[in-house]
Amino acid sequence: MKINKHKHIKRSRGAVIFDTLNAIFMVLLCFLCVYPIWYVIVNSFNDAKDAMMGGIYWWPRKLSLENYRTVFADSSVAQAFKVTIGKTLLGTALNVFFTAMVAYPLSKEKLVGRKFYMAMGTITMFFAGGMIPTFILFKQLHLLNNFLVYIIPAAFNFFNLLIFINFFREIPASLEESAEIDGASVWKIFMRIILPLSKPVLATIALFAGVGQWNDYWGGLMYMTNRVDLEPIQTFLYRMVAQVQSSQMANSATNIIAADTTSTSIKLAAMVITTLPICCVYPFLQKYFVKGMMVGAVKE
Amino acid sequence: MSKTVTGVRKNRKTSFSDTLKKWWGQRYLQLMVLPGILWMLVFNYLPMGGIIIAFKKFKITKSISEAPWVGFRYFKEFFQDSNFKDVMVNTLGISLLKLCIGFALPIIFALLLNELRGMRFKKVTQTISYLPHFLSWVVLGGIMTTWLSKEGVINDFLMMVHILKEPVSFLGEPKYFWGVALISDIWKELGWSAIIYLAAITGVDQQIYEAATVDGAGKLQKIFYVTLPSITGTIAIMLILQVSGLLNSNFDQILILKNQVNVARSQVIDTYVYQVGMTLGKYSYATAVGLFKSVIALMLLLIANKTCKKLLGRSLY
Numbered sequence: 001m002k003i004n005k006h007k008h009i010k011r012s013r014g015a016v017i018f019d020t021l022n023a024i025f026m027v028l029l030c031f032l033c034v035y036p037i038w039y040v041i042v043n044s045f046n047d048a049k050d051a052m053m054g055g056i057y058w059w060p061r062k063l064s065l066e067n068y069r070t071v072f073a074d075s076s077v078a079q080a081f082k083v084t085i086g087k088t089l090l091g092t093a094l095n096v097f098f099t100a101m102v103a104y105p106l107s108k109e110k111l112v113g114r115k116f117y118m119a120m121g122t123i124t125m126f127f128a129g130g131m132i133p134t135f136i137l138f139k140q141l142h143l144l145n146n147f148l149v150y151i152i153p154a155a156f157n158f159f160n161l162l163i164f165i166n167f168f169r170e171i172p173a174s175l176e177e178s179a180e181i182d183g184a185s186v187w188k189i190f191m192r193i194i195l196p197l198s199k200p201v202l203a204t205i206a207l208f209a210g211v212g213q214w215n216d217y218w219g220g221l222m223y224m225t226n227r228v229d230l231e232p233i234q235t236f237l238y239r240m241v242a243q244v245q246s247s248q249m250a251n252s253a254t255n256i257i258a259a260d261t262t263s264t265s266i267k268l269a270a271m272v273i274t275t276l277p278i279c280c281v282y283p284f285l286q287k288y289f290v291k292g293m294m295v296g297a298v299k300e
Numbered sequence: 301m302s303k304t305v306t307g308v309r310k311n312r313k314t315s316f317s318d319t320l321k322k323w324w325g326q327r328y329l330q331l332m333v334l335p336g337i338l339w340m341l342v343f344n345y346l347p348m349g350g351i352i353i354a355f356k357k358f359k360i361t362k363s364i365s366e367a368p369w370v371g372f373r374y375f376k377e378f379f380q381d382s383n384f385k386d387v388m389v390n391t392l393g394i395s396l397l398k399l400c401i402g403f404a405l406p407i408i409f410a411l412l413l414n415e416l417r418g419m420r421f422k423k424v425t426q427t428i429s430y431l432p433h434f435l436s437w438v439v440l441g442g443i444m445t446t447w448l449s450k451e452g453v454i455n456d457f458l459m460m461v462h463i464l465k466e467p468v469s470f471l472g473e474p475k476y477f478w479g480v481a482l483i484s485d486i487w488k489e490l491g492w493s494a495i496i497y498l499a500a501i502t503g504v505d506q507q508i509y510e511a512a513t514v515d516g517a518g519k520l521q522k523i524f525y526v527t528l529p530s531i532t533g534t535i536a537i538m539l540i541l542q543v544s545g546l547l548n549s550n551f552d553q554i555l556i557l558k559n560q561v562n563v564a565r566s567q568v569i570d571t572y573v574y575q576v577g578m579t580l581g582k583y584s585y586a587t588a589v590g591l592f593k594s595v596i597a598l599m600l601l602l603i604a605n606k607t608c609k610k611l612l613g614r615s616l617y
Contacts, residue, residue, distance in 0.1 A: 102336030129347020
């Protein structure tokens with residue numbers, strides 16, 4: 001505070017106006033970012049039938065936990081959450097570890113074939129087989145209707161690999177060298193020295209991969225052709241949203257209010273439950289992923 | 301003549317065995333890379349090989365090698381398709397809107413955020429601005445379908461401030477779709493996209509600002525003559541990436557906002573491939589459409605990269 005006063009003893013009127021407008025703009029922007037989520041939370045805690053009449057903007061009108069009770073009691077929702085949690089934990093752990101493992105040797109200039117491997121990976125960033133050839137491949141690999149389709153094809157990511165490489169290069173070589181003299185194997189150096197020193201970048205990649213897994217609805221929609229029980233919560237929500245949208249199109253409003261009460265409230269409550277974990281985690285990882293993003297943009 | 305040739309050969313041989321020796325010396329490192337290379341071969345390069353079904357009449361019940369060749373038949377079919385014009389116009393329209401408006405806003409946001417006084421305020425604003433990025437498009441789509449309906453919050457608000465007289469179904473009419481796609485995309489990614497620019501701005505040497513202050517530069521002058529030139533490199537790289545993704549509409553977003561009523565303005569290449577391929581089972585045709593997109597995207601990348609190299613001296617590689 002004091003420093004601020006000292007630094008800017010003389011500020012022109014223009015600067016003061018600019019700063020004030022800027023601050024107001026930022027507050028407005030923050031409101032716009034938060035309010036849609038607040039709206040969903042408030043409505044999800046409101047009595048379902050009462051919420052249908054609308055007009056709930058700031059606080060629940062008829063406070064009720066019934067929606068959440070319904071969601072947690074619904075076996076298909078519970079199953080979908082289990083799938084989401086499972087694929088997020090497993091998929092993230094594997095992606096982080098596997099990508100780091102491949103990145104470590106590639107961070108070394110002396111690696112034979114390094115340029116070739118990097119070129120091979122760079123191509124994948126700008127050209128891909130596309131939706132249908134990938135689908136056919138997964139079918140041939142028996143990954144359709146298989147939980148592993150969420151895990152194995154997501155085990156590696158070249159963009160994340162670049163972030164890892166840039167981080168590994170910053171680690172002083174002397175640490176590895178002294179371990180080498182002590183007779184530590186490459187694997188041991190990677191596990192005991194490199195990984196423990198890489199916590200910030202591990203957190204960044206874990207966040208990217210974890211959010212990707214948690215928010216993905218596409219995998220369930222595309223690759224679970226007859227195993228509804230293996231669909232994650234986002235796919236479950238997608239079906240609800242798409243369904244509500246098509247029934248709105250039919251324009252039989254009275255019909256929806258009577259029949260869709262529970263489905264809308266389940267939707268809102270499920271939306272809150274799927275969103276809150278990420279909202280609680282990301283602020284704590286902020287200082288890490290800002291660095292990670294930067295490294296990713298600068299690239300090799 | 302022959303002497304030099306053998307000489308060269310000998311050299312090559314020794315260097316090859318040297319490489320082998322070097323390889324063997326680092327075999328454990330190589331062993332760690334190998335799984336990654338195999339993974340890329342299977343999950344990146346095999347699908348690229350699978351693209352040949354765009355030139356074949358492929359049926360899902362039979363193998364790819366059994367399918368008969370048809371040349372460019374499916375490409376011709378796509379160009380003559382009654383949907384071709386709409387799909388192209390929508391893809392380019394939405395992307396260009398996002399490029400022209402969506403690209404500049406994060407830069408402006410980063411500049412404004414940087415001018416904010418009070419570290420605490422700045423930090424909190426920044427954190428909150430990332431929030432939408434972490435929502436899934438499904439959740440956002442769920443919010444939007446409620447908000448944009450005739451009884452929704454947006455209509456309530458617009459009627460309250462007398463911009464609208466009659467409630468409008470924003471997702472129920474094709475003409476609003478581009479705007480809806482643009483605004484929701486900006487809302488979701490504004491803060492997140494600004495990260496890179498903010499980081500670049502933080503990296504600018506403070507002495508330059510001090511020198512500018514001594515020279516009597518005002519706030520705006522400092523932004524235009526110090527900050528912006530210092531982050532041109534970052535802007536250029538982001539621009540190249542954005543241009544190369546011109547045909548890459550945000551599939552997650554469009555799929556959730558699209559419906560039968562607004563399809564005339566919401567069908568983009570990606571959703572078209574999905575619909576034709578997965579719903580109608582026309583695998584070869586859908587692959588041809590997808591390949592057409594990938595090739596143009598690649599060309600756009602190369603052109604953008606070259607242009608940036610010439611104009612700004614910056615490029616991706």
